Amino acid sequence: MSVASVAPGAGSMRPLRPFGLLAELTYRCPLHCPYCSNPEAIPLGDGELTTAEWVRVLGEAADLGVLHVLLSGGEPLARRDLSELVAAARREGLYTNLITSAIGLTRARALALKAAGLDSVQISLHADQGASADAIAGLPAHVNPSTINAWRSHGPHHHDLELPG
Amino acid sequence: MGAARGRLIGPGIRPRLAAKARVQTDRVSGQVVLLDPEGVLVLNSTGAAIVGLCDGRRTIEEMVAERAERYDAPPASLSGDVAAYLARLGDRGLLEIPGTEGAAR
Numbered sequence: 001m002s003v004a005s006v007a008p009g010a011g012s013m014r015p016l017r018p019f020g021l022l023a024e025l026t027y028r029c030p031l032h033c034p035y036c037s038n039p040e041a042i043p044l045g046d047g048e049l050t051t052a053e054w055v056r057v058l059g060e061a062a063d064l065g066v067l068h069v070l071l072s073g074g075e076p077l078a079r080r081d082l083s084e085l086v087a088a089a090r091r092e093g094l095y096t097n098l099i100t101s102a103i104g105l106t107r108a109r110a111l112a113l114k115a116a117g118l119d120s121v122q123i124s125l126h127a128d129q130g131a132s133a134d135a136i137a138g139l140p141a142h143v144n145p146s147t148i149n150a151w152r153s154h155g156p157h158h159h160d161l162e163l164p165g
Numbered sequence: 166m167g168a169a170r171g172r173l174i175g176p177g178i179r180p181r182l183a184a185k186a187r188v189q190t191d192r193v194s195g196q197v198v199l200l201d202p203e204g205v206l207v208l209n210s211t212g213a214a215i216v217g218l219c220d221g222r223r224t225i226e227e228m229v230a231e232r233a234e235r236y237d238a239p240p241a242s243l244s245g246d247v248a249a250y251l252a253r254l255g256d257r258g259l260l261e262i263p264g265t266e267g268a269a270r
Contacts, residue, residue, distance in 0.1 A: 017193060019205050020204075062192065064193075065191075065193040065194075067191065067198060067200055068200065068204065068205060093189055093192060095200035095201075095202075095205075097202055119185065119187065119200070119202070120185055120202040122202070
């Protein structure tokens, strides 16, 4: 990611500090994309940090100078405490960016995340055709464009369509 | 979407910071930073002042006038720099123009 692009005056930001935190909240994921490095051998949910541990880590990251947190996984929506973690990140002044397949992102969930302070959402699409997207993900995974439009009106502010290279 | 691209920057428009962007004081350096999905911009004091004027109510002309008064300088001497700075922000998708939602679709 490009968390270090910087405007004039950046020189005075030294000493160097981390700007971004990639928070892989879980290995759980409904998708089975062949290119993904997400380990499948780990038992579901085993070894994940607890809510309290993530809240502590987010605070420690902010103290180190982190300004940006990418909430990823696995599929971060698999965490039931995601809104809580978003709220904790915002309390620490972190910019929150959710990286998701959008599976499980109901309108109610989107509104709850927005209320918690979520700044941005990046939705991963796997192909521009539903059948191809489903074949890559290993299950019906394509997102209906009308769903995205509904989020655009009511959900968090921004949607990037992140296409695998 | 009403995003202000460079070609839309003119003296009469009233830009505001895009909803996806946030300005805050960095707790480590004390500097003003602008956060957006793409990353972090560290603003110098002039940049922070200009961004702070992007409230969707002031026209760019009024923003220039405000800066000119602050520096006791003729507006014409600042307008080019302010416009160029806003164009850079606009090109990065950091500005919106209220009332133009949907106009660019």
